[in-house]
Structure formats: C-alpha cells, structure tokens
Amino acid sequence: MSRFIDEVRIEASSGAGGPGLVAFRREKFITNGGPWGGDGGRGGDVVFVATRSKNTLSHVRYKQHVKAKNGTPGGSALRTGRGGEDAVVVVPVGTLIKDLRTGEVLADLSEHDMRVVVLKGGKGGMGNARFKTSTRRAPDFAQQGLPGESRELTLELKLLADVGLLGFPNAGKSTLISRLSEAKPKIAAYPFTTLRPSLGVVRVPGTYDSFVMADIPGLVEGAAEGVGLGHQFLRHVERCALLLHLLSLDPLEDDMHGDPMKRFATINAELERFDPALARRPQVIFLSKADLVSESKIDEVREAFEGAGHSVFVGSSVTGAGLDPLTYELASHVKKARDAESDGSESDDS
Numbered sequence: 001m002s003r004f005i006d007e008v009r010i011e012a013s014s015g016a017g018g019p020g021l022v023a024f025r026r027e028k029f030i031t032n033g034g035p036w037g038g039d040g041g042r043g044g045d046v047v048f049v050a051t052r053s054k055n056t057l058s059h060v061r062y063k064q065h066v067k068a069k070n071g072t073p074g075g076s077a078l079r080t081g082r083g084g085e086d087a088v089v090v091v092p093v094g095t096l097i098k099d100l101r102t103g104e105v106l107a108d109l110s111e112h113d114m115r116v117v118v119l120k121g122g123k124g125g126m127g128n129a130r131f132k133t134s135t136r137r138a139p140d141f142a143q144q145g146l147p148g149e150s151r152e153l154t155l156e157l158k159l160l161a162d163v164g165l166l167g168f169p170n171a172g173k174s175t176l177i178s179r180l181s182e183a184k185p186k187i188a189a190y191p192f193t194t195l196r197p198s199l200g201v202v203r204v205p206g207t208y209d210s211f212v213m214a215d216i217p218g219l220v221e222g223a224a225e226g227v228g229l230g231h232q233f234l235r236h237v238e239r240c241a242l243l244l245h246l247l248s249l250d251p252l253e254d255d256m257h258g259d260p261m262k263r264f265a266t267i268n269a270e271l272e273r274f275d276p277a278l279a280r281r282p283q284v285i286f287l288s289k290a291d292l293v294s295e296s297k298i299d300e301v302r303e304a305f306e307g308a309g310h311s312v313f314v315g316s317s318v319t320g321a322g323l324d325p326l327t328y329e330l331a332s333h334v335k336k337a338r339d340a341e342s343d344g345s346e347s348d349d350s
Contacts, residue, residue, distance in 0.1 A: 006157040008057045009100060010064050014119040015043030015084035017145025018071035020127035024138065025077075035138060037074055037128040040145045041081030043121030044068030047088045050109035054092040055199065057157050063089075068119075071145055074127040084121055092157055100152035118153070122146035161199060161214035162334045164240035166267055168257050171246045172288045175317040177215045180327060204331045205324050211334040214240065238275065241337035243283045244330060249293045249301065260287070260301050282333055284311050286326055291316040 018040030025033025046068055069084035097107040097118055107116040125143030132139055165173045181200025203210050245267065247260040257263050264285070272279040285305055290298055298314055305312045313329065315322020 006057065008060045008064075008155045010060065010066055010153050010155065011150070012046045012066040012087070012119055012153050013068065013150040014046050014087075014121040014148035015068040015070040016147045017041070017043045017122035017124035018073045018081040018084075019144045020125035020130070020142035021074035021076065022128045022140060022142045023076040035128040035132050036076055036078055037142055038076070038079040039074045039081065039127050039130065040124030040143075041071030041074075041083040042124050043071045043145065043148045044084030044086040045117045045121045046119035046149075047086050048095070048097060048107060048109060048116050048118055049088060049090050050093045050095060050112060050114040051090055052093050052112045054090065057091065057095070057155055060089065060091065060155060068121055068148065070148075071121070071124045074124070074142070078127070078129055081124060083124075086121075091155060094158045096156040096158065098154045098156060100154045106153070119149040119151060122148045158238055161240050162211040162337070163202075163213045163242050163244050163330050165213060165215045165244050165246060166271075167246035167248070168253070168263050168267070171248045171253070172317050173215050173246050176246060176286070176288065176323075177213055179317050179320065179323060181213060202327060202330070204327055207331075209331055209335070211331060213244070213330075238278065240281065242330065242333045243278075243281050244326075245283050245285050247285060247287055247301075248289045249287050249298065250289045251293065261304055264305075284313065284326070284329055284333065286322075287312065287314045288317055290314050290321065291319050 020040050021037035023035070023037035025036040027033060046066060066087050066089055068087040071084045072081035074081045091109060093109060093112055093114075095109045096105055097109070097116070098105050106118050109116065123146045125145040128139045128142045130143075131141065165177060167173050177200045180202045200213050200215070201210050202213050245264060247263060249260070253260075253263070257266075268279055271281075287298065287301060287305075302312050302314060311329070313322055313326045315326060317323070
C-alpha cells in the first residue's frame with residue numbers, strides 16, 4: 001500500500017520555442033531563389049491531468065523537476081521545426097496546483113480526465129522567409145524562439161468525498177468505515193492509527209445508491225495551528241457535503257478527553273478556527289460504542305445533543321446496531337447536496 005502524500009513541491013518548466021532558420025533557395029535552374037528558412041517549433045507545455053485511478057501524490061514526490069521539451073529549429077524549404085513534447089503529470093482528482101511563491105491557485109483538478117495546461121511552451125521563432133517584403137527581398141535574419149515558463153509549484157490533494165468522518169483519536173472511525181464500506185483502514189486500540197485518510201464507497205441498503213465517505217485522521221485541540229496531525233488533514237473535509245461526527249460512549253473517553261459534549265465542542269472549535277465555513281457544514285452525530293454503556297447513559301447523552309438541536313444516531317460499529325438508519329440518513333443528506341449542486345450547475349449553464 002502506497003504511503004499517503006497530500007502535498008508535494010516541484011519545479012516545472014515548459015519548453016522553449018525553436019529558432020527560425022536563415023536559408024536561401026539554391027536549386028539548379030532557379031536563380032535568386034530567395035529566402036527559404038522555416039519557423040522553429042513551439043516548446044512543449046506542462047500539462048496536468050486528473051484521474052480517479054490514483055489517490056496519493058507519492059508518485060510525484062520523487063519527480064521534483066518537470067521539464068517539457070524544447071521545439072526544434074526551423075528547416076530549409078520552409079519546413080517548420082518539430083514541436084517540443086509536452087510534460088504530462090498525472091495526479092489524483094482533487095489536486096490543487098498553486099504557485100509556491102504567491103499562493104495563487106493555478107488549477108483545481110476536480111473532475112476525472114480534466115486536463116489543464118499550467119505552463120505554456122514558448123512560441124517558435126520565425127524563419128527569414130517570413131520577413132521578405134517587396135523592398136526587402138533577401139532578409140538575412142530570423143527570430144529566436146521565445147523561452148518557456150518556469151515556476152515552483154505546490155500540489156495539494158484534497159480528497160473528494162461526500163461525507164467526512166470526524167472525531168477524537170480512538171473514537172472508532174476506522175471501525176465504522178470498515179463496517180459501512182469495503183475500505184480496510186488500520187484498526188487498533190490506541191490513538192492515531194489513521195495516519196492517512198481512507199476512502200470508502202458506502203452502499204445504501206436496499207437501493208442502488210452509494211456515496212463516498214472519507215475517514216479523516218483524528219483531531220486534537222490545537223489542530224488548526226498544526227498540533228498533532230494538524231491542518232494538513234483538516235483540508236480533506238473542506239469539500240465534503242456533510243460531516244459525520246463520531247462520539248464514543250466508552251467511559252474511558254470521558255476520562256481522557258472529557259464528556260461527549262465537550263469533545264464535540266472542541267472539534268468544532270478547531271473547524272471554526274481553520275475555516276468558519278466548515279463549522280457551518282451540516283453535521284450528523286453518531287454516538288458509537290453504545291454496547292459499552294447503559295441505556296440510561298445513552299438517553300442522557302442523546303437528550304443533551306437533541307436538546308441543542310442536533311441530529312443524533314446511536315449504535316455500535318462492532319455489533320452493527322444502528323448502522324442502517326445512520327446510512328439512510330447520510331444518503332438523504334448527500335442526495336440533497338447533489339441535487340442542489342446539479343440545480344446550481346443548470347442555472348449557471350442557462
């Protein structure tokens with residue numbers, strides 16, 4: 001299994017245009033043939049292509065210098081030089097390409113097979129035949145090709161998922177996503193087993209519908225400032241239509257991190273500090289590990305959250321209790337978000 005790499009820096013350069021040629025037609029029986037030099041070929045572009053077949057940037061990490069080929073010089077007999085070969089970089093869907101120095105977003109590769117030219121190759125120089133006029137019959141000069149572009153780029157991957165799983169370390173997120181989908185995240189009884197986000201396709205029981213869930217690594221207080229696994233993983237929840245907030249009912253969690261209400265407030269405070277829009281994203285609460293506590297404790301916690309206006313589900317990823325109702329609820333939210341996005345796209349097109 002490849003290591004998850006979500007940010008890579010590279011130096012990229014497009015190709016220079018080939019120089020035009022100074023040449024004159026010299027053939028038997030043709031006198032004063034005139035200028036015959038062709039144009040130089042264009043330089044290659046630096047092109048990024050998005051694909052669903054990759055989910056990390058690890059393959060780019062070891063290719064930190066990307067350079068397209070230069071165009072070749074123009075030839076005699078008005079032949080244009082060959083264009084430089086493009087440098088094509090394949091990246092996962094969800095990759096942002098930024099200028100390292102300015103932070104400007106140059107491309108947002110959000111769709112499969114999306115193709116973006118980030119650096120254009122230089123134009124080929126014109127051969128001397130291009131400069132012939134009625135008064136200048138034998139130009140003895142040509143243009144040099146234009147140079148290519150060079151930039152230092154940052155490639156930043158944001159997972160494209162419908163539902164993002166949030167919760168403290170050891171809340172049971174990995175177990176939940178392994179039960180709802182075919183994803184196989186690492187599961188263990190200690191914090192921070194999820195060091196790379198996992199994507200899983202969740203099938204809605206009794207239907208042909210499905211949605212994508214992202215298991216986001218556990219957050220700790222101060223994550224927006226980079227504490228713990230830090231904001232490098234918070235970026236992965238930015239595109240989710242819905243956040244599923246997992247809160248363990250295990251009494252040990254109360255001892256380590258405070259009661260569920262406190263844990264809920266802590267995570268949302270980190271979201272607010274990182275991006276206020278995230279804190280306003282719809283959330284569903286799932287009280288997990290219900291098999292470890294009494295019914296009275298479950299009712300107490302549920303009533304506290306419902307009293308604050310939250311949508312709450314209770315169950316256990318180990319026993320499977322409560323997972324179907326939770327899945328239907330998540331699917332309903334995802335469908336509404338997709339319908340709204342579709343309506344917005346149609347309005348923009350019209």
